Amino acid sequence: MTATLTPVKKRSALTKGQLPKSAPYLVLGIALVLGAAILALIGFNALGWGLVSAIIFAIGLVGWSAAVEGSRRAKDKLATCLVVGAFLVALLPLFSVIWTVLVNGLPGLLDPGFLTTSMNGVTGSFDNKSVEEGAPVLGGIFHALIGTLLITVLATIISVPVGLLTAVYLVEYGNDRPLARAITFFVDVMTGIPSIVAGLFAAAFFFAVVGPGTKTGAVAAVALSVLMIPVVVRSSEEMLKIVPNELREAAYALGVRKWRTILKVVIPTAISGIASGVTLAIARVIGETAPILVTAGFATSINYNVFGGWMASLPTFIYTQILNPTSPSNPDPSSQRAWGAALVLIILVMVLNLGARLIARMFAPKTGR
Amino acid sequence: MSKRIDVKDLNVYYGKFLAVADVNINIEAKSVTAFIGPSGCGKSTFLRTLNRMHEVIPGARVEGEVLLDGDNLYGPGVDPVTVRSQIGMVFQRPNPFPTMSIRDNVLAGVKLNNQKMSKGEADVLVERSLQGANLWNEVKDRLAKPGSGLSGGQQQRLCIARAIAVEPQVILMDEPCSALDPISTLAIEDLINELKDQYTVVIVTHNMQQAARVSNKTAFFNIAGTGKPGRLIEYGDTHTMFSNPTQKATEDYVSGRFG
Numbered sequence: 001m002t003a004t005l006t007p008v009k010k011r012s013a014l015t016k017g018q019l020p021k022s023a024p025y026l027v028l029g030i031a032l033v034l035g036a037a038i039l040a041l042i043g044f045n046a047l048g049w050g051l052v053s054a055i056i057f058a059i060g061l062v063g064w065s066a067a068v069e070g071s072r073r074a075k076d077k078l079a080t081c082l083v084v085g086a087f088l089v090a091l092l093p094l095f096s097v098i099w100t101v102l103v104n105g106l107p108g109l110l111d112p113g114f115l116t117t118s119m120n121g122v123t124g125s126f127d128n129k130s131v132e133e134g135a136p137v138l139g140g141i142f143h144a145l146i147g148t149l150l151i152t153v154l155a156t157i158i159s160v161p162v163g164l165l166t167a168v169y170l171v172e173y174g175n176d177r178p179l180a181r182a183i184t185f186f187v188d189v190m191t192g193i194p195s196i197v198a199g200l201f202a203a204a205f206f207f208a209v210v211g212p213g214t215k216t217g218a219v220a221a222v223a224l225s226v227l228m229i230p231v232v233v234r235s236s237e238e239m240l241k242i243v244p245n246e247l248r249e250a251a252y253a254l255g256v257r258k259w260r261t262i263l264k265v266v267i268p269t270a271i272s273g274i275a276s277g278v279t280l281a282i283a284r285v286i287g288e289t290a291p292i293l294v295t296a297g298f299a300t301s302i303n304y305n306v307f308g309g310w311m312a313s314l315p316t317f318i319y320t321q322i323l324n325p326t327s328p329s330n331p332d333p334s335s336q337r338a339w340g341a342a343l344v345l346i347i348l349v350m351v352l353n354l355g356a357r358l359i360a361r362m363f364a365p366k367t368g369r
Numbered sequence: 370m371s372k373r374i375d376v377k378d379l380n381v382y383y384g385k386f387l388a389v390a391d392v393n394i395n396i397e398a399k400s401v402t403a404f405i406g407p408s409g410c411g412k413s414t415f416l417r418t419l420n421r422m423h424e425v426i427p428g429a430r431v432e433g434e435v436l437l438d439g440d441n442l443y444g445p446g447v448d449p450v451t452v453r454s455q456i457g458m459v460f461q462r463p464n465p466f467p468t469m470s471i472r473d474n475v476l477a478g479v480k481l482n483n484q485k486m487s488k489g490e491a492d493v494l495v496e497r498s499l500q501g502a503n504l505w506n507e508v509k510d511r512l513a514k515p516g517s518g519l520s521g522g523q524q525q526r527l528c529i530a531r532a533i534a535v536e537p538q539v540i541l542m543d544e545p546c547s548a549l550d551p552i553s554t555l556a557i558e559d560l561i562n563e564l565k566d567q568y569t570v571v572i573v574t575h576n577m578q579q580a581a582r583v584s585n586k587t588a589f590f591n592i593a594g595t596g597k598p599g600r601l602i603e604y605g606d607t608h609t610m611f612s613n614p615t616q617k618a619t620e621d622y623v624s625g626r627f628g
Binding site: 268 | 420422425427450451453454455457458460462464465466467468477478480481482483528531532535
């Protein structure tokens with residue numbers, strides 16, 4: 001009698017009616033096998049396998065959970081499945097892009113001289129030779145890299161002071177005056193300007209001021225500034241707004257003038273956010289193609305002068321290499337160069353994004369005892 | 370190094386809203402004056418008019434006179450920045466500059482105004498100010514560390530050190546202990562007692578025991594109801610105010626029978 005009353009291995013009453021910890025992995029394994037089996041019947045492909053397995057997994061896990069744990073937990077599991085699924089769907093294109101560019105771009109990038117030579121003097125006959133006789137692909141992106149860097153740096157030099165000062169006006173002096181509200185409105189409008197329109201504006205502006213057909217790196221930089229300024233204004237404004245008012249009052253109470261307070265207290269406190277905002281704005285415009293096409297033209301030789309002569313850039317280099325291959329009969333070397341340039345561009349943007357994080361961390365107000 | 374403040378017929382507005390009406394008060398030099406009263410009665414607002422911090426808020430303005438040793442703070446051509454460098458302020462919540470070290474926080478008033486100062490002079494000023502704020506012994510080995518790493522009470526004393534480093538005539542304190550624990554509060558109260566030997570101190574407090582402990586004179590502010598302006602009800606020696614006030618409202622408030 002007593003022996004039956006003492007359970008040997010009783011599960012805790014608090015964890016009763018729960019799926020084991022390994023349940024999701026178990027269901028995942030079954031779903032993958034079942035998915036493969038179903039796909040084998042109708043012709044196997046990876047995307048279909050993933051999709052079918054995911055559906056089986058969701059149904060299996062939610063159904064099992066409903067049977068054992070009750071409807072509240074089942075709903076929780078369903079929501080988790082949906083969230084994770086959405087996350088995977090969102091990540092898929094990203095990985096696909098990176099993978100494609102890596103696979104196609106690495107041969108070009110690893111070509112000797114790809115980063116250090118320009119396309120000057122590289123003609124179709126070299127490309128024909130490399131395809132027919134296996135000679136190395138000549139030509140590189142040095143001129144485009146220089147162009148992209150110079151144009152972007154100049155655009156940053158123009159945009160950051162304008163954008164930061166606008167943000168300072170809006171936050172520190174605007175007080176919701178009509179002028180401040182108008183600026184906010186037009187900055188929002190500017191955010192929505194299509195990039196080609198910005199390019200046309202810059203081209204037309206220099207056409208009117210300097211002369212017809214002015215295409216230089218500086219024109220492209222102005223076009224990019226038009227795209228960059230609203231982003232810089234917006235991000236700097238947000239960063240300045242979150243500087244606590246107490247710090248401004250603390251400085252005022254010490255007899256510090258308003259402009260010094262802004263310069264030495266407000267901006268230093270917000271500088272990490274501002275700097276990372278600026279870096280993200282740069283990353284946003286560095287890949288612009290259309291405005292550069294109409295403002296800087298394209299070049300095959302190295303041009304260090306942003307104020308004279310046409311200038312190549314990475315996006316326009318990719319565009320021209322694909323659209324007008326150096327050798328029309330053998331476009332493969334051109335497309336190899338284009339993929340290589342695309343890979344370099346992606347790496348640049350990634351480095352800038354990582355840089356933004358580093359900058360944010362470097363400038364962040366230090367804590368510690 | 371301290372001046373008296375005389376306020377004549379002061380009305381304080383936020384836009385069109387009259388927040389504090391008809392204040393007449395004489396604040397003695399080298400003494401501690403406490404402002405007490407229920408929340409929203411305008412004592413903080415009034416305090417902020419004494420160094421022209423009130424007008425930092427958009428739409429805020431003042432009518433009347435505030436005389437610092439006879440000079441009207443609100444006279445034509447008076448630069449608020451000059452006023453604030455003579456009348457320092459300590460806020461309710463400790464607000465050291467997060468980007469600066471403890472040392473730089475103390476020197477903020479000097480450095481932010483770009484006054485040149487040799488390292489030796491700066492060291493002397495830092496030590497004197499931190500000594501004055503009873504903080505020197507706690508932080509002398511970590512002056513280069515950020516001020517935000519200190520405890521709340523230490524941060525508040527750092528803010529007091531920062532305020533006295535610019536050598537003001539008057540120090541205004543807006544509920545300096547309301548965010549602090551009793552031990553830190555005691556440290557600040559001891560400090561206020563020492564500060565009154567050199568400075569004119571005006572303190573706003575919700576804590577009547579604190580007013581009784583630290584102040585020489587007490588002013589009681591009250592408000593007739595929401596939307597009505599706050600008024601100075603009674604002003605006198607702290608001892609009299611707490612033991613034998615002339616006004617019924619004061620007696621009700623200090624004895625806890627209020628509302």
